[in-house]
Amino acid sequence: MTTLAQEFSKGILKENPVFRLLLGMCPVLAVSITAVNGFGMGVAALFVLLCSNIVISLFKGFIPARVRIPAYILIIATFVTIVDMVLNAYASGLHEALGIFIPLIVVNCVILGRAEAFARKNTLSRSIIDALGMGIGFTLSLTFLGIIRELFGAGSIFNIEVMGAAFQPMMLLATAPGAFITLGIMLGLFNLIFKRLGIE
Amino acid sequence: MRDGLRMALTLLIIGALCGGLLSVVNNVTTPIIEARAAAAFQEAMGRFFPEVYKVDEEEIDGEKFYICYDAAGNFIGVVGQVKAAGYGGHINYNLAVNAAADIIGIRIGSHEETPGIGDVIEKEPFQSRIIGLNFADPISAGVDVDATSGATVTTGGMINSIRRVMNVMGENFLGMEVEKAEIDMSTVADGTYTGTGRGFKSDITVEVTVSGGQITEIAVVSHDDSAGFIDRAIDGTPAAIIAAQSLEVDVVSGASMSSWGIINAVFDALK
Numbered sequence: 001m002t003t004l005a006q007e008f009s010k011g012i013l014k015e016n017p018v019f020r021l022l023l024g025m026c027p028v029l030a031v032s033i034t035a036v037n038g039f040g041m042g043v044a045a046l047f048v049l050l051c052s053n054i055v056i057s058l059f060k061g062f063i064p065a066r067v068r069i070p071a072y073i074l075i076i077a078t079f080v081t082i083v084d085m086v087l088n089a090y091a092s093g094l095h096e097a098l099g100i101f102i103p104l105i106v107v108n109c110v111i112l113g114r115a116e117a118f119a120r121k122n123t124l125s126r127s128i129i130d131a132l133g134m135g136i137g138f139t140l141s142l143t144f145l146g147i148i149r150e151l152f153g154a155g156s157i158f159n160i161e162v163m164g165a166a167f168q169p170m171m172l173l174a175t176a177p178g179a180f181i182t183l184g185i186m187l188g189l190f191n192l193i194f195k196r197l198g199i200e
Numbered sequence: 201m202r203d204g205l206r207m208a209l210t211l212l213i214i215g216a217l218c219g220g221l222l223s224v225v226n227n228v229t230t231p232i233i234e235a236r237a238a239a240a241f242q243e244a245m246g247r248f249f250p251e252v253y254k255v256d257e258e259e260i261d262g263e264k265f266y267i268c269y270d271a272a273g274n275f276i277g278v279v280g281q282v283k284a285a286g287y288g289g290h291i292n293y294n295l296a297v298n299a300a301a302d303i304i305g306i307r308i309g310s311h312e313e314t315p316g317i318g319d320v321i322e323k324e325p326f327q328s329r330i331i332g333l334n335f336a337d338p339i340s341a342g343v344d345v346d347a348t349s350g351a352t353v354t355t356g357g358m359i360n361s362i363r364r365v366m367n368v369m370g371e372n373f374l375g376m377e378v379e380k381a382e383i384d385m386s387t388v389a390d391g392t393y394t395g396t397g398r399g400f401k402s403d404i405t406v407e408v409t410v411s412g413g414q415i416t417e418i419a420v421v422s423h424d425d426s427a428g429f430i431d432r433a434i435d436g437t438p439a440a441i442i443a444a445q446s447l448e449v450d451v452v453s454g455a456s457m458s459s460w461g462i463i464n465a466v467f468d469a470l471k
Contacts, residue, residue, distance in 0.1 A: 063214075067207040071214050078218035082225045089229035092236060171316045 004129050011133025017110045018141035019190045024110040027101045028142060029179040035158045038146025040094045041101060042139025044083050049111050049138075050131040051079045056119040057127035063120075072115045073106070080105045110138055149173045149182055248296035248305040249276050260368055267373060275299050278373045281309075284361030285400065285457050287353040288312035291321070295365050301335035301374045303362070318354035326355060330362060335370045339363040341398065353401050357457070360398060383447060383470045385413055395469025399461030400425045406438075406465040415442050418466060425458045433458035441466060 002010075017023045024045070032038040055075050056063075063071045084102045087095040095102065105111065114134055119127040147157055153173030155163035163169075172178040245252050245268060253271040257264060264281040277298040284291040289312035296305035308322045320326050329345050339362055341347040347355040370376030390411050396403045402424040409417040418438035423430050432455040440449040447467055451459035 063210055064203070064207050066203075067211055071211060074211070074214050074218055078222055081222055085225050085229040085233075089232040089236075092233075169316070171314075174315045 004126070007126055007129045008133040011130065011135070011137040012140065013137070015134075016137045016141060016190075017113075017134055018138060018145075019187055021110075021113075022187075023113055024108040024138065025183075027104060027108060028145065029176065029183065031098060031101050032142055032145040032149055032179065033153070033174055034097075034150045035143055035146035036094075037097050038142035038144075039139065040091075041098055042135070042142040044087065044098070044102060045105055045108060045110065046131075046135030046139055048076060048079045048083055048105055048108075049114060049135045050128065052076045052111055052115055053119040053127040053131035054124065056115045057122060057124045060120045068116075068120065072112060076111055076115070077106045110134060145179075145182060145186065148186070149178065153178065244294065244307070245279060247307075248279055248294075249298075251276060258372070260372060263365075263368075265369070265373065275373075277304065278369050279305075280365050280369060282361065282365045285357045286311055286313050287318050287351075287357070288314060291354075291358065291361075293358075295362060295369075297335075297366065297369050297374070299374070301366075301370060301376060303331055303333045303366075306330050306362075313351075313354050317351050320348050320351050321354060321358050326358075330358075333362075335366050335374065335376055339366060356398070356401070360457070360460075383467065385410075385415070385445065388413075388470050393469035394421070395465045395467065397461045397464025397466070397468055399423055400429060400457035404430075404458070404461035404465050406462060406469060408466055408469045410470070414445060415466075415470075418442065418462070420462065423458070423461070425461070429455040430458045433462055437462045438466075 011017070015021055018025075018028055027041050027045070031041040052072070052075050056072060080103060083105070084095070087098070087102065114130060118130050122130070151157055151162065152170050155161060155167045155169050170178070173182060245255055245266060249268045249270075251270040252268045254269045254273075256267040256269075258267065259265070263283065266279045266281070268276050268279065270276050277296060279294055279296045281292070281294055284293065291311040291313065292309040293311075294305070294307045294309065295303065296307075298304050306327060311318070311321075313319050313321070326348060333339055333345070338344050339359060341352075341356045341359045345359050347359065388410050390413070391409075393408045393410070394405060395408065396405045398404075404423040404425070405421045407417075407419045407421050408415060409419075418441060420430075420434050420438070425433075432452050436452040436455075437449065437459045441447060441463070447463050449463070451463070
C-alpha cells in the first residue's frame with residue numbers, strides 16, 4: 001500500500017498526467033501559449049478534479065457500476081459549469097482567454113480517468129490526495145510548457161518582457177505545430193531524465 | 201427490474217442535486233456578469249463618444265448598430281458591431297463614425313488571424329490609416345488606404361468591410377446616398393467590356409459580352425482567389441446575373457467575397 005506522500009508525488013513526477021500518462025492533451029496544446037493561460041487552465045482543471053474525486057469517492061457505494069459513466073459525467077459537468085460561471089463573474093480576462101476550453105474540461109481525460117481508475121475504488125482521503133497530486137502535476141506541466149512557449153514565442157514570461165527589444169520571437173511556437181513540437185521535445189527530455197534517474 | 205429502477209433513481213438523484221447546485225451558483229454569478237457586460241458596453245461607447253448619454257440599438261443584416269445621442273438629444277454618431285472576412289475566419293470589430301461621417305474609432309474584437317501577421321490590424325500603423333477617413337473617400341485597398349504587405353488578405357478584408365459598413369451606416373443613419381451597383385441596360389451598347397472588382401485576395405477581372413441589350417456572357421479572365429471559393433462563385437454568380445439581367449443577386453454563401461468581386465467587376469465593366 002503506497003503512503004500518502006507517494007500518492008501525492010506520483011501525480012507530479014512518476015505519473016505526471018501530461019508528460020507520463022499523456023492524458024488531457026487537447027487543452028495542453030491549445031492553452032499553453034502563455035504561462036498565465038496555462039496556469040489558469042491548470043488551476044481550473046485542478047479544482048474540477050478535486051471536487052469530482054471527492055464526490056465520486058464519497059458516493060462510490062451508491063452509484064451502481066453500470067451507470068457510473070453517465071453519473072461521473074453529470075458530476076464533472078456540474079463542477080465545470082460552476083467553474084465557468086465563477087470565472088466569467090470574477091476573472092473575466094482569464095475566462096475570455098480560455099474560451100471554449102473551459103467547457104472542454106468536462107471531457108479532459110485526466111478527470112474522468114482519475115474518477116474511473118482511482119476515486120471509485122479508494123477512500124476519500126486518498127482520493128483527495130490523488131486529485132491534488134494529479135491536479136498540481138497537470139498545472140505545473142501546463143505552466144512549464146506555457147513558460148517555454150511564451151518565452152521563445154513572445155519574449156515574455158507571465159506577460160513580463162524578459163528577452164529585450166532585439167529578440168526576434170519564434171512565431172512557430174504560438175501556433176499549433178509549435179505546440180506539438182515543444183511537447184515532443186519536452187517528452188523526450190523527461191523520458192531521458194527519468195531514465196537517468198532510474199525511475200520507470 | 202429492481203436493478204434498472206435503482207440505476208434510474210441514482211441518476212435522478214444525482215441530476216437533481218447537480219441541478220440545484222448549478223442554479224444556486226447561477227443566481228449568485230449572473231448579476232455580476234450582467235453588470236460587468238453593461239459596464240463594458242458603457243465604456244466602449246464612451247471611448248468613442250465621451251458625451252454619449254443615450255444609445256439606441258438597431259440590427260441590420262445580423263449586425264448591431266448603436267446610435268448615440270448626447271444629453272441634449274443630438275445625434276452624435278454610430279458604433280457598428282460588425283464583421284470582416286479575414287484570412288483565418290471572421291474578424292469582429294467595432295467601427296465608430298461621427299455625425300459628419302468621419303471614422304473616429306476602430307476597435308478589433310475577436311479574430312482568428314495569424315499571430316504576428318494578421319494581428320497588424322490591432323496595431324499601428326493600420327489603425328491610423330483608418331481613423332479620419334470619411335464616407336466620401338473611396339476606402340479601397342491600394343487606392344486611398346494601403347493594405348499591409350505580408351498581410352494583404354487580412355488588411356484588404358478589413359478595408360473592404362469598412363467600406364461596406366460605411367455604406368450601411370451612411371444609408372441608414374447618416375443620410376447619405378449610396379451608389380447602388382445597378383446598371384441601366386438601355387444605356388449599354390452591344391459589345392464586350394472588361395472590368396475589375398475586388399475579390400477575396402485581390403482583383404478579379406471579367407469580360408462581359410452584351411448583345412441585343414442583354415448580358416449574354418460573363419467570363420472570369422483573371423483572379424487570385426483560392427480554388428474552392430472562386431470556383432463556387434464562378435459557378436453561381438455569373439449565371440445568376442445573366443438570369444436576372446441585374447446585379448441585385450444573392451452572393452454564393454461561403455464564397456461571398458469572391459462573388460462580390462465578380463459583381464463589382466461586372467459593374468465596373470458596364471458602368
